[in-house]
Amino acid sequence: MKKVGFLFLLTLIGIVSFSFGQEIPFENEVKEITQRIKRDGYQVGSTLFTGSSSIRLWKNLQADFPDYPIINTGFGGSKASDLKRHLYPLVLQFNPSRVFIYEGDNDIHAGLSPEEIMQDLEQIILRIQVVDPSTEIFLISAKPSPSRWDKKENYLKLNKAxxxxxxxxxxxxxxxxxxxxxxxxGEPISTIFIEDRLHMNEDGYELWKKVFEKYFPEK
Known part of the structure; x- marks a missing residue:
């Protein structure tokens, strides 16, 4: 089957669970994101970041790694199942060479088990690799945050998985x-979060930059 056929099939898979006329979660936000990226222009073979609000709010992502063309399709409040549903518009259609995924944070908060989350992540990875086996994929661990510290053990189990x-x-x-x-x-650094004690400020993203630098070697 040709690549276009795969993409069409995966799009159908992503929406098959919804009946006709039923509102699809994040549908409008996904449309806005993809339309903006297409309007602004993008490079095939870019490094793509996607996932929930910790990715969406990384405003300096391109500036932090200027030698690499980057696409950010983060959509706030999402879970792994949401990314699986919208995988074609948010990831596959842009033909990235590398994909960084941040999902699981909101999933644990919503009461999903690490096993359930991993099932969705495995499906996401499988679909990406079916379309292009050469795509490099990176799973970003859940982050520790003061507002969700009561679920620490579940986050650690997810990261271990x-x-x-x-x-x-x-x-x-x-x-x-x-x-x-x-x-x-041994607890989250309080000064790297904004007032909601969940999302990071610039200092938090500076720490993330240090972690990600090894995945962006200087060209």
């Missing part, structure tokens, strides 16, 4: 942002 999966799966790497965001007391 992500890491184990990446160690076994070809073409997929694990990006650990958890450790660098903890203080000497």
């Amino acid at each position: 992500m890491k184990a999966y990446c160690e076994e799966k070809d073409g997929v790497e694990f990006v650990n942002v958890w450790d660098i965001m903890l203080g000497e007391n």
